[in-house]
Amino acid sequence: MDEKSTSTDTAPGAEKNPSAGERASRTEGAAGSWSSKPEVDGRGPTKAPSLGLRGTLLFLWRQLTSMQTALILLMLLAIAAVPGSLYPQRSVNPGLTDTFLEENGRWGEILDALGFFEVFSSPWFSAIYLLLFVSLIGCIVPRVGVHLRQLRARPPRTPSRLTRFTGHTRVELPGAERDELIESARRILHRSRYRTEVREERGGAVSVSAERGLLRETGNLLFHIALVAVLICIAGGNLTNYRGQITVIEGDGFSNSLTQYDSFSSGAWFDETDMPDFRFTLADFRATYVQPGESGKVGEPRSFEADIQVTAPGEEQESRTLQVNKPLHVKGASMFLLGNGYAPEITVRDSEGTVVAEGPLITVPMGDTGYTSQVVLKAPDARPEQLAVVGFFMPTGTIDDQGPRSLYPDALDPQLALTVYQGDLGLDSGIPSNAYEVDVSTLTQVGGEDGSPVLIRLYPGQEYTLADGTTVSFDGLRRYAAFDIAHNPFEIWTLISALTAVAGLVLSLFIPRRRVWVRVRPGADGAVLEVAGLARSDDPALEGDVRSLATTLSQAQDGGRAGTAAIPEDRPSRATDDSPEGSAQ
Amino acid sequence: MINEQLAEFSNLALVVAIVLFVLALIGFGADLAGTSQRRSDERLAAKDRAEKGRADARELQAASVGADGAGAVGSDVSGADVPETDVTEISASDAAAVDVVAADAIPGDGTGSASGGMSAQRFAYLLAGAATALLTLGVVCRALATQRVPWANMYEFATTSAAVVMIAFLAFSLQRRELRGLGTFVVGPVLILLLLAQTVWIVPAAALTPSLQNSHWLYIHISVAIMATALSILGAVVASLQLLQAKHESGLAQKIAAGEEHPEHWGRFGHVMDRLPSSSVLESLSFRIHSIAFVTWTFTLIFGAIWARDAWGRFWGWDPKEVWTFIIWIIYAAYLHARATGGFRGSRAAGLALAGFVAVVFNYTIVNTVINGLHSYSGL
Ligand code: HEM
Numbered sequence: 001m002d003e004k005s006t007s008t009d010t011a012p013g014a015e016k017n018p019s020a021g022e023r024a025s026r027t028e029g030a031a032g033s034w035s036s037k038p039e040v041d042g043r044g045p046t047k048a049p050s051l052g053l054r055g056t057l058l059f060l061w062r063q064l065t066s067m068q069t070a071l072i073l074l075m076l077l078a079i080a081a082v083p084g085s086l087y088p089q090r091s092v093n094p095g096l097t098d099t100f101l102e103e104n105g106r107w108g109e110i111l112d113a114l115g116f117f118e119v120f121s122s123p124w125f126s127a128i129y130l131l132l133f134v135s136l137i138g139c140i141v142p143r144v145g146v147h148l149r150q151l152r153a154r155p156p157r158t159p160s161r162l163t164r165f166t167g168h169t170r171v172e173l174p175g176a177e178r179d180e181l182i183e184s185a186r187r188i189l190h191r192s193r194y195r196t197e198v199r200e201e202r203g204g205a206v207s208v209s210a211e212r213g214l215l216r217e218t219g220n221l222l223f224h225i226a227l228v229a230v231l232i233c234i235a236g237g238n239l240t241n242y243r244g245q246i247t248v249i250e251g252d253g254f255s256n257s258l259t260q261y262d263s264f265s266s267g268a269w270f271d272e273t274d275m276p277d278f279r280f281t282l283a284d285f286r287a288t289y290v291q292p293g294e295s296g297k298v299g300e301p302r303s304f305e306a307d308i309q310v311t312a313p314g315e316e317q318e319s320r321t322l323q324v325n326k327p328l329h330v331k332g333a334s335m336f337l338l339g340n341g342y343a344p345e346i347t348v349r350d351s352e353g354t355v356v357a358e359g360p361l362i363t364v365p366m367g368d369t370g371y372t373s374q375v376v377l378k379a380p381d382a383r384p385e386q387l388a389v390v391g392f393f394m395p396t397g398t399i400d401d402q403g404p405r406s407l408y409p410d411a412l413d414p415q416l417a418l419t420v421y422q423g424d425l426g427l428d429s430g431i432p433s434n435a436y437e438v439d440v441s442t443l444t445q446v447g448g449e450d451g452s453p454v455l456i457r458l459y460p461g462q463e464y465t466l467a468d469g470t471t472v473s474f475d476g477l478r479r480y481a482a483f484d485i486a487h488n489p490f491e492i493w494t495l496i497s498a499l500t501a502v503a504g505l506v507l508s509l510f511i512p513r514r515r516v517w518v519r520v521r522p523g524a525d526g527a528v529l530e531v532a533g534l535a536r537s538d539d540p541a542l543e544g545d546v547r548s549l550a551t552t553l554s555q556a557q558d559g560g561r562a563g564t565a566a567i568p569e570d571r572p573s574r575a576t577d578d579s580p581e582g583s584a585q
Numbered sequence: 586m587i588n589e590q591l592a593e594f595s596n597l598a599l600v601v602a603i604v605l606f607v608l609a610l611i612g613f614g615a616d617l618a619g620t621s622q623r624r625s626d627e628r629l630a631a632k633d634r635a636e637k638g639r640a641d642a643r644e645l646q647a648a649s650v651g652a653d654g655a656g657a658v659g660s661d662v663s664g665a666d667v668p669e670t671d672v673t674e675i676s677a678s679d680a681a682a683v684d685v686v687a688a689d690a691i692p693g694d695g696t697g698s699a700s701g702g703m704s705a706q707r708f709a710y711l712l713a714g715a716a717t718a719l720l721t722l723g724v725v726c727r728a729l730a731t732q733r734v735p736w737a738n739m740y741e742f743a744t745t746s747a748a749v750v751m752i753a754f755l756a757f758s759l760q761r762r763e764l765r766g767l768g769t770f771v772v773g774p775v776l777i778l779l780l781l782a783q784t785v786w787i788v789p790a791a792a793l794t795p796s797l798q799n800s801h802w803l804y805i806h807i808s809v810a811i812m813a814t815a816l817s818i819l820g821a822v823v824a825s826l827q828l829l830q831a832k833h834e835s836g837l838a839q840k841i842a843a844g845e846e847h848p849e850h851w852g853r854f855g856h857v858m859d860r861l862p863s864s865s866v867l868e869s870l871s872f873r874i875h876s877i878a879f880v881t882w883t884f885t886l887i888f889g890a891i892w893a894r895d896a897w898g899r900f901w902g903w904d905p906k907e908v909w910t911f912i913i914w915i916i917y918a919a920y921l922h923a924r925a926t927g928g929f930r931g932s933r934a935a936g937l938a939l940a941g942f943v944a945v946v947f948n949y950t951i952v953n954t955v956i957n958g959l960h961s962y963s964g965l
Contacts, residue, residue: 325802
């Protein structure tokens with residue numbers, strides 16, 4: 001086993017022990033004793049529970065806060081997240097979930113009952129991460145106490161025998177001055193940011209005990225505490241955020257109030273009065289696409305831009321251009337450009353000549369590159385019977401044996417392909433219905449001029465009259481943009497906590513924690529210098545550092561006596577086996 | 586506008602780089618095979634010499650401390666900084682002597698074993714360097730041809746990652762020569778990655794889709810993700826070797842315990858393993874790579890969240906790509922914990938590191954192509 005990684009920390013209690021170092025080496029390899037954690041103090045998780053309810057609870061608590069449990073919970077969390085990516089999640093895409101349920105019958109129902117379509121809010125997923133965080137808190141609290149005490153404590157005593165430690169070097173220095181040597185050792189170590197403690201020992205010896213890298217544990221605690229903070233901020237955000245979708249046609253406006261939203265959701269503590277009173281009009285929406293002859297897939301989008309005139313509370317009206325990745329921020333809300341489509345202007349007159357529908361109609365893109373979009377128009381006021389117009393809008397249209405479809409997303413040759421139905425639209429039944437859907441199975445199709453069923457094909461400016469005198473006209477074309485408006489007051493705090501966690505993590509992973517000892521004993525005609533170190537984390541540089549300290553000290557001592565020898569007495573360790581390059585770092 | 590000629594040149598550079606990588610792989614392989622010819626008693630003899638050599642080296646060091654001490658009369662103590670000087674550097678000639686002894690004794694270094702001329706390893710190392718240079722050139726040309734960063738689809742992500750893995754490996758092993766023995770195991774996976782990119786994921790050079798435009802997070806988030814992926818690849822290579830080496834070592838130890846004088850384990854492959862660093866050296870290397878990888882993944886996650894917030898209005902939405910990055914992060918966190926938990930150190934922890942890598946691969950292949958999510962930028 002690697003000596004560096006197994007040199008376990010001694011428990012804080014043991015640091016007062018004169019032979020703390022030796023004890024450290026004795027615990028070496030004691031399976032599972034992992035540094036400075038309270039468990040090592042003999043309240044190990046495997047200890048048999050004491051009798052009674054209290055004892056059992058205590059036992060369970062220790063189990064829960066043990067490192068092993070944390071490890072298992074982490075793995076469980078990873079595994080539990082997997083189905084969340086394999087099954088369509090309601091919170092992400094409810095349509096896909098419904099399709100899956102339809103296609104999978106009984107199996108789908110079972111999965112649904114088990115929460116596989118809401119993995120991240122399912123009881124089992126929540127249970128795992130809540131347990132993990134309880135475990136985490138139970139783990140942090142005692143460690144903070146231990147660590148605070150350690151920060152105030154002086155470096156532990158120098159072990160009586162240094163021979164077993166990393167880089168142990170012994171040099172006889174005839175004529176050397178004991179106190180001078182110790183003082184320069186202390187100075188050098190202190191300058192390298194060690195905390196030092198000089199102690200007189202038996203037999204006229206004196207030693208410096210030095211310690212460095214307590215920041216490692218500080219960083220580790222900071223990291224774990226910041227993780228708790230991240231979780232709290234996420235929970236806070238879920239309770240206070242809001243998010244809604246709006247669609248705005250070119251030339252139209254929007255002002256921020258609940259009634260204006262197509263859909264809206266918010267956390268339990270959200271307060272409607274906190275919504276900022278901002279308004280805007282969509283002046284223009286532009287899109288560009290890959291044209292034939294350009295590289296890339298023809299029809300693939302190249303840019304989307306929405307020009308808006310926005311007025312935030314207490315500010316002048318201002319022109320802004322929103323793009324994907326370029327949201328609008330006003331105090332208390334952000335607005336994101338997330339979608340777009342076409343709104344053909346359609347006028348419908350019923351057989352009595354009354355205008356029953358007029359103006360731009362939002363169509364829903366069906367997801368093909370060409371932006372073939374679905375048209376659903378309901379005219380409940382039409383007489384003698386209610387009318388529904390359904391069909392397609394095609395920015396660059398064609399009708400062939402595949403039916404009506406669009407070849408290119410830009411409005412190069414805009415067309416409508418429509419069918420008109422009459423009958424009871426069922427809008428009075430009290431069941432809320434989707435504006436973009438209509439059930440035509442109970443309706444009858446209105447025939448064309450000669451009375452036969454007809455698919456009306458309209459270009460801008462055209463009008464068509466049906467057999468019963470109903471007319472449909474295509475007056476013009478506008479575009480619309482779809483925006484999300486959202487606000488999460490905890491967002492910034494989530495970010496700050498996450499960055500704090502990273503800072504702690506970096507300290508915790510890359511600051512080596514180590515001890516270095518220098519002892520000087522009176523020798524036959526001068527002094528005997530001993531230097532050794534103990535790594536308490538992966539610390540490949542320790543050996544080199546200890547040896548060079550020995551060299552520096554013996555060089556500094558009046559160099560007149562050639563023949564002095566540093567005799568490394570360490571057992572051959574990995575670092576020396578390794579390679580000359582390895583130890584030269 | 587796309588510069589088609591430059592894009593074609595980039596493709597050509599990549600194809601030639603692949604050919605060079607194949608040659609480098611053959612070179613590294615030949616180097617390993619060459620070593621495996623030696624019989625185990627030779628190894629033992631070499632070890633004996635190594636022991637002796639090390640003892641000599643130690644005397645040299647010891648002497649040099651004294652000698653230098655003598656030379657440094659009255660030198661200023663405060664001028665010397667503890668961590669910087671090192672015993673083996675005290676005198677150039679002594680250090681060189683140590684180096685020579687070490688070079689022929691240490692099994693990890695192939696340069697000493699060549700019988701004149703260039704060793705297979707050195708040859709392979711140089712070839713790999715040339716291939717990496719060409720690969721990097723190809724990636725840079727792709728960037729110039731499209732006038733943007735070359736990270737917009739799976740093909741570009743894969744080729745850039747491959748370049749980063751190779752550069753990291755070459756840089757690591759420039760100083761630590763014993764790591765060059767790992768060449769086969771690094772060039773192999775890189776070659777697989779490049780071949781997949783060149784055959785399955787390749788797409789013509791094109792401009793960015795709107796969802797990738799207008800955002801400096803493209804540069805930040807994706808470059809960090811590429812680094813994280815590259816480090817995960819390297820980490821997985823080292824962790825797998827660590828597992829094999831641990832098995833091999835315990836196999837040898839059993840034979841020695843059974844009293845065999847010239848223990849053999851896993852035949853020729855065993856000899857290859859003998860060339861590689863010990864499992865504990867590999868373990869600590871794997872840990873160092875994985876800890877950097879973990880920090881990089883953490884940044885990937887955070888920067889991705891910031892970008893998602895700008896692009897989609899929420900910083901986290903359990904999109905499949907987000908889920909899998911989260912899973913990767915959690916598994917690597919578990920790995921770091923495992924190293925500090927009794928009963929999980931060593932091989933079991935390495936198993937977790939490899940599980941993390943499986944998640945990385947899944948995230949890159951299946952999630953990008955099969956699972957339907959917002960991160961549909963594979964370009965396929
Ligand atoms: C929310 C889940 C957690 C995550 C993501 C997490 C992550 C990490 C990471 C990345 C490290 C490595 C840093 C290092 O090695 O110094 C670490 C170390 C550590 N964690 Fe956690 N941790 C979590 C929960 C816990 C829990 C519940 C405990 C208590 C049982 C715990 C105790 C520790 C300890 C003691 C270390 C230091 C290990 C060492 O000595 O190297 N962690 N944690």
